[in-house]
Amino acid sequence: MAESPRFQPVQPVRAYERIVEQVEDALARGDLAPGQRLPSERELVAQFAVSRSTVREALRVLESNGVVRSRPGDPNGPEILPFSSTALRKQLVRLARVDELTLAELIGFRMIMDGAAIQVASRLRTPAQLTELTDTLTAMRTAIDVDFAAFSEADLAFHDVIARISRNSLIETCNEVVRGVVLSLISNKIAHAPNSRALMLESLQHHTEVVDAIRDGDGTAAARIARQNMYDYYAGYVPEAEREALQALID
Amino acid sequence: MAESPRFQPVQPVRAYERIVEQVEDALARGDLAPGQRLPSERELVAQFAVSRSTVREALRVLESNGVVRSRPGDPNGPEILPFSSTALRKQLVRLARVDELTLAELIGFRMIMDGAAIQVASRLRTPAQLTELTDTLTAMRTAIDVDFAAFSEADLAFHDVIARISRNSLIETCNEVVRGVVLSLISNKIAHAPNSRALMLESLQHHTEVVDAIRDGDGTAAARIARQNMYDYYAGYVPEAEREALQALID
DNA sequence: CAGCTGTGACTGGTCTGACCAGTGGACTAG
DNA sequence: CTAGTCCACTGGTCAGACCAGTCACAGCTG
Structure with a gap:
């Protein structure tokens, strides 16, 4: 042959x-x-x-x-059924457990994705979309006085607008999925929610800074601020040895 | 009550x-x-x-x-079975079909992830890891004379090293999954492989530039080069209207 | 006429028991 | 000790049965 x-x-x-x-x-x-x-x-x-x-x-x-x-x-x-990210999340949770994905990796992933979405958004945003962003900010402000759940919802709406502006639903889907995994990991390991009002105020402040940067059209700055904020928010849950890799993402 | x-x-x-x-x-x-x-x-x-x-x-x-x-x-x-990303990819393919994920979104995702991994890597790399990277470059160079498959394999090895340096296997897993989806979409739509040797040479050149930037420790530049390269490589398959969102990712 | 109700034809969830082609380990013959 | 055979057991598929639940509709009531 x-x-x-x-x-x-x-x-x-x-x-x-x-x-x-x-x-x-x-x-x-x-x-x-x-x-x-x-x-x-x-x-x-x-x-x-x-x-x-x-x-x-x-x-x-x-x-x-x-x-x-x-x-x-x-x-x-x-x-x-319409597509839902549930199955995607299920696979990711499995990956996290079986493949020993660390919390730092998940948070690093979110820092990357969120920063990138904001970077694109600050380039592509129209004036109308900018006011839409500021509207969600005021919604967050009023939600603080209601409930932590309401605030979370407003926060989600904010990121939803960002995703729409950046014209990439994949980014937002991944963000949402990983966010769910991170929250489940944290709530499994740590019983928290200390002084949630202060946390909400800080988060609102951060979001305001991001929107300001987007208004200026400075995508690099906006992305850096967003990543820094996420780092501040989650770094406490990450072992010190793994924080270096997260800090490297910020510049 | x-x-x-x-x-x-x-x-x-x-x-x-x-x-x-x-x-x-x-x-x-x-x-x-x-x-x-x-x-x-x-x-x-x-x-x-x-x-x-x-x-x-x-x-x-x-x-x-x-x-x-x-x-x-x-x-x-x-x-x-040990974990494999097959199921993850399956869900992503489903997301791509059902949720009408565009090629631009997938490529944008890869530009983000790849750039971020390289950015972290240029910060965290040790001298030994740097030589490891140059080694994979020479492996790619010799693979060009063998086969396109061999070159692809060497390319994968390169990104594997990057992932290891950046200490985030989630990034690399996602990269690999999305890469598979992109390739399947492209090969479905376009029968290509024109002048593969030129493509391989160009890709090698790009990788060399990235490694040079990593050697200098300039993460921002390394990431920009990587994203630019990926844009050059895939932009031809993306409708012009959607390229703007990808270009916004490059600076 | 409108609104409620009872009923029955269907649904999916589970069980039982059966047959088949294929696998692989134990056993046997050399 | 090796090579070949054999058989217990595997998963894949099928047929038929029963049950609890749902929903549409006919028929009753006001």
């Missing part, structure tokens, strides 16, 4: 995988859209010509991936 | 979910480690006191999440 073709290792394809594949392809092609319904399990049994066990295994995988949701008794069948 | 406690919406917990939960908890606690084996399905039926269907649905979910792998006939039972 002239040349042995490079063969690929082959593993058996299970029936339920073909079903998952077909559903995901239909979703990618647009034949299936969020909000639509899948036929009932027994109907799928007929369409795919397999047993109900097989259909159910496929549905369990799709459900675990956040593609569909089944509810018993629902005559409309399983529902196609 | 004095104050109505805030009730949580409740959804039924299915039996297979409890099984998944128990396995993942055992993994998080360290009672189960990659390489170990789960009991066989029929043994699990006895231990969890449920039917085989239920056990199998749990195993399908775990398998879909990259936690275990079942092989028919294996008397040792399902294998606990």
